[in-house]
Amino acid sequence: MADQAAVRPGRLRWNPPLVVGTVLLALTGVTVVIASLTLRGTAEGLSADTAQPVSAAHWLGTDDFGRDLLARALVGAQASLVMALAATAISMIAGVLIGTAIWTAPRRLREVALRIVEITVSYPELLIAVVIAAILGAGRWQLVVAVALANIPATARLTANLSGAIHQRDFVTTARLTGVPRRALISRHLLPNMAEPLLIQLAASFSTGLVAMSALSFVGLGVQTPDYDLGRLLADGLPSIYSRPLEVVGPTLLILLLSIGAMLVGDGLAAAADPRLARRPAGRAAVTTRPRSAEPVPESQQSEQQSESSAPVVVRDLVVRRADGTSLVHGLSFEINRGEILGVVGESGSGKSLTALSMARLLPDGLTAEASALRTGETDLLGRPSRRELADAVAMIYQDPGTTFNPALRLGAQLTEVLRVHRGKSTVEARTIITDLLAGVHITDPERLMRSRPYELSGGMRQRAMIAAALAAEPALLIADEPTTALDVTVAAGILRELARIRDETDTATLFISHDLGVVEELCDRVLVMKDGVIVEELSREALRAGDVSSPYTRMLLESVPRLSGHGAVRR
């Protein structure tokens, strides 16, 4: 698995939503502020031009007072903007103060305070605002207070959770141990590390605050005329939308611009802060763990030598390319015989996993494989095999048994999946078969395992279950991609014994991928050494044991394995 691109904290990475949102907000904000400085006269004074239609002088016409509707919308938007900013500022400051105070409070108090914050978050914000409006009455500052108070709990909870997480990080612990004062701890360590999520929260507070205020004005609990904001204008305009739709155009557009702007900024910030999402806007199809569900292998180089070999697994001239044409695997050819375990060793990035994934047709997005022949059993992997044929042809065992099972389903449901989907077995039949297979891989209580969920099991048990699932399909080719890397040594030995037993008891062909020459030497009949997408050397087990290698790279690998001398007591 390729490393995630490192995130550099503190540096804002611009992306399209962030740019669009910022531009929208900035343009609207500037327009609105300029308008409120210059157009207030036409927006508020009485004039003789009452109820005018659209004209060059009045782009959106005028109302019954003879006031310019566009000017009113812009000046009203300035009021909304200022109010939303004020409410956001109040709620952010109060929320952050409360949140950090909670985490610097004594434990007992902290627990109680956290609970209270949790509870207040569970009330609808608008309901809180209505309650406050009921107490304070309608008006501009009352509205700001109502919406600000309603938004505080969410910010407080976020801050409390963030500070909780940061408190446990090493550098904060160090700072505390070295006696850094509490205030400095907060300002220097806590706040900078919370900046990004808090910014996102700020954008969200602003946009929800804007809409909440307008909603309160709409139902008559907010700003009262002659004072006006966007909500007030909408509340007055919407009833006449059927006869004078122009009246709502201005306020609706402005509330949309401001709210979308804030939402996109929040989106952009979230994307910038989240490396999982940051990759997407870059449009770069990297080697990721995002495979397509059915990646067709190009048939361009379909070869006529296809049927040359009688081996169950044939690979000829396998090339794996990126979307930009760079090849990562440069024309591999090999075969695996019935009942043979072929080992593939090499460092990370040598292309061994890509080879395996090409054969399983599970290549990640953005990668394509080409070959002159690619065959497993009766199945031509270059053609268009059905799902069932594929399931019969190849089964895989993966590296990390902790993540290969669906955490939401019991193991029984997952292990019997292949049998039920492809073999048409009933649930009972499938369970019987899997139970036998589980017993076969030395699971002592298969029934209990089937009832368990993945997280209730040890890594070794999960990997054994994975093997049982792989065997259920009776595949022509079993691919084991570093199946023991994540396991303890003793547990790993057990897994290796199972693979060896499968080879001995069935005639399954096995492709065993590892970076550990020692393991390969123990298990495999034949070994391919890969480096930078090509096969450096092919060795028999005996040659490997004897250290009879020609490539300097293989030699280097051999030397990097500690105590390789072939007497690994544990693996006996």
Next chain:
Amino acid sequence: MKHSSSPRTARLPRTLVTLTSVVSLAALAGCAADPIGTGPTDTVRTVLNSDPSSFDPAEAQGQQTFQVAGLLYDTLLRRDSDAALVGGLATSWEAESASEFSFTIRSDATCSDDTPITASMVADSLRRLADPETESTWRNLVFGLGTVEVTADDAASTVRISLSEPFTTLPQGMAIAQSGIVCPAGLADPEGLAAGTVPGAFSGPYTVEEAEQGLSYTFALRSDYAAWPEFATPLTGTPPNRIEVGISTDQSTVANQILAGDLDLGQFADPDVAERFASQPDVHQYQVTSATTYVVFNQREGRPFADRPELRRGVASAIDQAAFNAVFSKGTAELLTSVVPESFACVNTDRSLLQPHDPDAAAAALSGLGDIKLMGNTANRQYSGGADYIYQVLTDAGAQVSMNKVDNATFWSTLAEGGSDWDIVFLGDLNSVGAISASLDRVIGPSIEEGGRNYSASDNPEGEAALAEGLASTDEASRCAAFEQAQRTLFERVDIVPLAGNPNTYVTSPDLTVSVFDDYVDLATMRLGAA
């Protein structure tokens, strides 16, 4: 009778209806059954903008509550066209003087529990209204400020009302819904009466069948009811068997529902909304001036406008009636020359008595005037916008005005307290009696806190005398002369600034009609299939 509730199925593909109804019905589990498109054809569906404040007519507040009371309780007299009265529960009546009245009660009227309505039952109900203990806000409107004596003669089927102070408008008061006759069962259970839960309390054509506060009310026609009044133009068609009333504050929504055929009757104060029916020839529209608007000054001691007619004149000069009207009603309302519309008897029509619009005079009078409290009512866009207009012209004239916008309830309770929380308001005066005196006493005579009805607490002895004289005259001409004199004092003193009528448009579905008497819409005259 082909009144249809317009089955929705006609407008939607059937599968979609089935699907969505199944989904939504499942979701609305626990709600009433949903007979889609099969509503009874003799039901009228309408909405009020708020719940009836009470089902006790003496406690009723607000026009729509009066309308409901009018359905449930009959009055002694009823309003007819051209300011005339016709018999209701009374077949005939006589004003022996300005303070002595007698009414002959009809013999065929019954209560909703089948008790025949007698003269003494009527007297009991009126006595309760007049009793200060009842604390009805309508007592003084109906009976005037003096003491009241009500006597009954069951043998002759007559009721006599004697007043200590002359009050010629008493017969008109006997026609307002607030003076509706409550049957003995209701009088015996005041709380049940207010909640509408006493089945035998009703004397009118309808009873409360179902009341879900805040949600809906259903009124059912009494099958045995026969005491319909005989108007000058006889009613045709049949009264609706049921009236279903929902609650909705949003006028656009109500308009949409009428246009969609989901409602049969709506009342619209918003001219923009009423305008939407202009192109709908099928529906019936009735435009009335349901209230009048005028500026009132707080003239209590120490307030800026007390004893300062020149300031009040400045305010009057600042206001352009037509510009106000454009904001208030899109120019659809009539411009007033007094506290009541022109359709009222004895109303002043001499525009020269009013202060003309003169911004310069306004600026000269008001410039630098500090700290004026303007109270605005947010009841609807019209009132809110009207207050904005007043605020704007006073500010433009150089006065320093602070505006306090409050909801309808707070607005009226603040006014009713007298007090110092306001200096100037423009108010909507709903004159349910239909007599100018019932509006004049809002600005002339004893103040609210003194037990009167005068909001401004003005000190206008001349006007007060003229008003009393009018109320004491049985002769039409001398009565009007007195009331016109009272109005002249208002303009001389600039106690009020007349603004505009408050237009209300009633819209009914094609099959439904309602009678309108002058500016009064009597919902008890709703008829289906009328000619």
Next chain:
Amino acid sequence: MSVDTVDTPAPRPRGPGARRARGGSSWTAFAMRRFAGLVGTVVTAVVVTFLIVPLIPGDPAVSAAGPDATVRQIEAARAELGLDRPVFERFADYVGGLLQGDLGHSFSLNAPVADIVASRLPFTAGLSFLALLVVLVVAVPLGMAVSALTRGGRRGKLDAAFNYTTAFVAAIPPYVMATLLVLLFAVTLQLLPPAYTRSQPGVSMLLPALALSIPSICLISRVVRRETAVVLEQDYLRTARGWRLGTLRTATRYALPNVLTSTLTLSGIILVGMLGGAISVETVFSWPGLGLGVVNAVATKDYPLVQGIVLVLAVVSALMTMAVDILLGIVDPRVRGDHDG
């Protein structure tokens, strides 16, 4: 001899199955915790709603008693609000009343608050439920589909279109959305009733439910999209693909439950927010639910009614939060062992 003897269960958790189960009692402990949370929420709501009246500046009784109120009516309002008694005594009464199902008496509607709330609650519950259903049925498949289609930077245009469209639509205030829907479906096309219609509550619920759910659909489908992108990168999805289970089965059995886990957590807040959105949407549709009720109650200064409705709405939102939590516990048992905030 079994190899399992040296293979101790999960010594260091890693990956998605990070936390250890707490054995058989995990359900009980989980339920207890959730219940304690609910109780806490309700207790807070009781205190907060009680505080509404003491916190009102001025004399609530005068403004509560309404237009043309007499001295006696004001006194009655004062007594109903309990303003003539000390705060603690009133609180004890308030709680005592609540325990007996007595929420007080409404000024403006002249009826027990409990009755009013009971008659309105089904409307808000029905509307929220339908909206919730629509949101989940639309937002989850939509988010997952977009995520799958745009995986690895593919279909950049779809990606941008989805992003900007959802941002745009989500930014439309619910009441504007509601008005536009009425304009389109009720006034122009005349397909659906424009507002609550007594004879057909089911059909007239469609538009408000739509108005309520559309912004949430946008927000939640964005969340689902993001979470699906993460889940699609997980090893167990590669496993499922390796088993060649097909797109649909892989999506529903392997991706969906894991997407739901994270989505539900994040959506809980959005869904509760929807309850707030009901306040303005109910106004547009004259929908006789609690949202419209609380607006009217605030406008008429009917404080007992405000208290009652706010309390009930708070309890409902707490129940919704708990329902989401329990749903999470069913979908993903790891959550039951999860105790750190």
